[in-house]
Amino acid sequence: MDSAELYRTVRLIRRFEERAIELVRSGEIVGGIHPYIGQEAIAAGVCGALRRDDIITSTHRGHGHVLAKGADPVRMMAELAGRVTGLNKGRGGSMHAADFSLGIFGANGIVGAGGAIAAGAAWARRAQRTADAETGDVVAVNFFGDGAVSQGVLLEAFNLAGLWKIPVIFVCENNGYATTMPVEAGVAGSITGRAEAFGIPATTVDGQDPECVQAVSEAAVIRARSGGGPSLIECMTYRFDAHHTFEHKARLNYRSEDELAAGRSRDPLDIQGARVPSDARSRIDAEIEELLAEAVRFAVTSPKPDPADALDHLYATGLRVRTGVNN
Amino acid sequence: MDSAELYRTVRLIRRFEERAIELVRSGEIVGGIHPYIGQEAIAAGVCGALRRDDIITSTHRGHGHVLAKGADPVRMMAELAGRVTGLNKGRGGSMHAADFSLGIFGANGIVGAGGAIAAGAAWARRAQRTADAETGDVVAVNFFGDGAVSQGVLLEAFNLAGLWKIPVIFVCENNGYATTMPVEAGVAGSITGRAEAFGIPATTVDGQDPECVQAVSEAAVIRARSGGGPSLIECMTYRFDAHHTFEHKARLNYRSEDELAAGRSRDPLDIQGARVPSDARSRIDAEIEELLAEAVRFAVTSPKPDPADALDHLYATGLRVRTGVNN
Amino acid sequence: MPKLSYLKALNRALGDEMARDDSVVVLGEDIGVGVAGVTTGLLAKYGDQRIVDMPLSEQAFTSFATGAAMAGLRPVIEFQIPSLLFLTFEQIANQAHKFSLMTGGQTKVPVTYVVPGSGSRTGWAGQHSDHPYSLFAHVGVKTVLPATPADAYGLLASAIRDDDPVVFFAPSGALTVRDDLDFASLAPVPIGVGRVAREGTDLTVVALGHLVHTALAVAEELAGEASIEVFDPRTVYPFDWAGLSASVAKTGRLVVIDDSNRSCGIGGEIIATVVEDHRLLAPPKRVTRPDGAVLPFALELDRAVQPTHEQLVAAVQAVLKS
């Protein structure tokens, strides 16, 4: 992706989150969201290095990844608002947004859960590759936070990926906290060391700069596509907003004002914005405003699901099971 | 422990296992065992460095650890034979033998399960230590195999131990295989590297030599007792016998005859035996034969549990729940 | 009398037990700042060796608590999400639960697992909305599910003092319930003893957790039609079969309302056990979640797979009629 495209992605995510927070406040989005604000450079840079057929698995803080991988912001907003027109027909919401047609194997509500899923998907794609394919392996990216590196299943996934040189890239968004737990309090040793222990090369990169992230990601992608195996990228970043919108109403006091100000001072929007001529920037900004206005309009006017369909898709085979009452 | 005592422990475990295998063959021990033969130097050396009030957690291949920590071989044999006189009153058997009065927090049927239990126990002991105690912290040792280092919960336990400098020692018995899987096929990176990634210092030691193992263990124990934190010891060893006695009847062919011969050539019994004057050695051998003869006699003549007591101890409070039939 | 909310009752019980017994320690995520409200104020009072913030290593810290318990402490674990009980099922059902029997009674594992906000949290979707208490009733881990602030206080105190592992579900739908209470009257409530929440003679409704409040409302609404007894088991396992039996012997009619998935939930267990022992006047009925339910995100759908007031009214009326 070129500089303007990267800027566009960062800006889209930022404004998407801001509009979504408004809808949380107005009650149109129920259950709240985990805002991605401040971390946009990572999703933009990583997905900027991916192909359409590549795969991602995401987290509870997943809007940025899903949008950067190409999901339609309009249907994404409708999903957050729980409408049948949403990506998941209103069944998933913020923490489960997915678009399998774009390789988006879903946000995930369980920390650390996406690593093994991504590894398995990449392994399957490699197994399915026809002998004449010359485009290299499909790559899967698993995004996760600093908190996830203490989750057993993710560490087990590192082992599988390391053993079988699976084309998977582990992207750790180190925003300094797992909810209120500082990374130093939760992580013995280092994040990169945890990958290296499984034979997976790891680098740390400035996660506020989309171009840095993209450059490192491109190298990892090339390696993975050509059979070189997995890698881990630790992106140093900062969460500008709440862990979850519930925090807007609760004073948790785990980050000082000074720290917040320092963290927010390196804004990916400014960093990438400075690389784009101001007229192009204004044009992009305007386009995005229009797109998001449409997204919000579409979201709040789309039909809500019919309660009678509550168990649709419970089974892929269409199996119908007993309801909760005697009939 | 001095050389003769170490020899005694190795010999005791070896002969205990051989007698137990006889009882498996004769049907007195139901369900079989995972023989520890070949790995005795590790249990002997590690437990030789421990105090009576120190704690261990063990594995499916646990007889050696339990005996080395001081459990009565007579009541241990009775346990394997499922008698009320056994360590666990016949409720546990080979995979769950325990003696809490000696800090033996049990063998465990689930690979990797003992690490977090040991860490928690050591943490609790430290919390309970009275200010005037001058003996240093109680240490907990968690034994596990090379297969266990791919188990999420053990890796998570490394993190807790590393974070809080818990006086726990992780002892990996690398016998080259997890059942039939070679360690190279199952472990990406290295075993020591997995501990180091969590800030836990790790060493590899000759696991066939009880004195080597004891020396390294003593250093780890001193460190742990004095607040220096956890460590990992990787003991290179070889399993001389079957994964489990079921293998005596099944030809699995995952280890070549050459490999078996090479592996068995470094026998801890010979290595440690060579350090003990032959008359002392004969005396020890004779004592052990007598002790085990008594153990076998006691085991096969002790009463079997009464089926009416099958649910005794299901709840520590003595709660009685419904049986499987309407009354 | 002052008002006490369910959540504050948990906070008070935990504080009181920590004051009473030095061996009580709390392990969990974000419990220092008290994100869930259960531990509010306790870090300042008891320090970070007794209110211990945990990294995201639920499996290890669950077995860590088992080890600490076998070494003499009484750990309380706070889980942020009901499905973390799935993640730690091995550590609870296969380790903590089994040590006593497997060691022939050599040890005990007094750990309490608290889930503040079980069941639907309204908009938290599929992975945050489970209500898996029946799973623990199946494997046989003591399981409590109080409906009121006084019972929340009393059962948390009892769970902590109990020598076995106990899972404590605090349903989202009950956390904000507030009752007038004389604080001096707060006391341990025995595990395994239900209560008649409303007396009646024509039909017994067994209601679990937050649905006790639904059942009371239905009983009131239908008071003109029938005299409905509401039985609140409070403990899911071991169940108070004697208490329920007394109620059913009197009324002869049974309806259960239970926020479990239908198949193999405690609702079915209650019906099965009752019909084995009693000849009812009419076939019993259950109001539950559907079989295998996954809560969809959209509010209308989330609500549609939970048991409702209207469904209970219909079930009660049908059983009264047949």
Place this chain on the structure above:
Amino acid sequence: MPKLSYLKALNRALGDEMARDDSVVVLGEDIGVGVAGVTTGLLAKYGDQRIVDMPLSEQAFTSFATGAAMAGLRPVIEFQIPSLLFLTFEQIANQAHKFSLMTGGQTKVPVTYVVPGSGSRTGWAGQHSDHPYSLFAHVGVKTVLPATPADAYGLLASAIRDDDPVVFFAPSGALTVRDDLDFASLAPVPIGVGRVAREGTDLTVVALGHLVHTALAVAEELAGEASIEVFDPRTVYPFDWAGLSASVAKTGRLVVIDDSNRSCGIGGEIIATVVEDHRLLAPPKRVTRPDGAVLPFALELDRAVQPTHEQLVAAVQAVLKS
């Protein structure tokens, strides 16, 4: 006709499905050498990219299979111990099971989890002797529990072809059962369809898994006293309620024998569902494991907490009499 054992039927079904569909891959521990017997001979035939030996990372390889399934493969996982289903409960119940609904039907997770040797293995003690099929019936994962070689073959084939996750329990007590079979007659058996294993008119015994053989023996033994119908559901979830209903409508009497822990087991579910729909001639009975059972090691104790022939005889006779 040749004899086929249950274990060989599993091996044959797996081989046939691998031959039929390239996307079938098998993941598990020690499956290359075939320690459990299910995969014997398949590594040589299909290579190590389809018979994939796994390190001891059950949680990761379970979700790895989920990822592979969503990418188009049909993984079969072999678990060495029933309680590994506890260890991977999060990955099965909270991930694999939920993807279809949570994504609004965008994806499917066709994974089969096979446990060869579920229930007591005679002397393997507390952590290796569980029979947790009712847990999956509760969370709503399709669960099969065949009793015979033909059904083992047919249900494994169907499980692999099914687009949803399916847990396949092969009870230790059935693995050595051998039947005379025309191999050409082996065919998929539909999930969710039970069978009448023996026709009768006076009482229905529902028996699950290896206990079907116990029930058949009891029916034969009591043939002089009563005509007993034996219903083998074959699938635990989704249960064949229509099939059972037809049997009970005919006999009017019900006994269930089920190797689950009593509370919230499928045995209770069967009784509850039947009494909601039918007026029986006598109160039904269950023969199960006790509540919360942990299998003690000693053989006498291990046997004492499993349902027995004698208990079934007693329950049947009591229900016939009342």
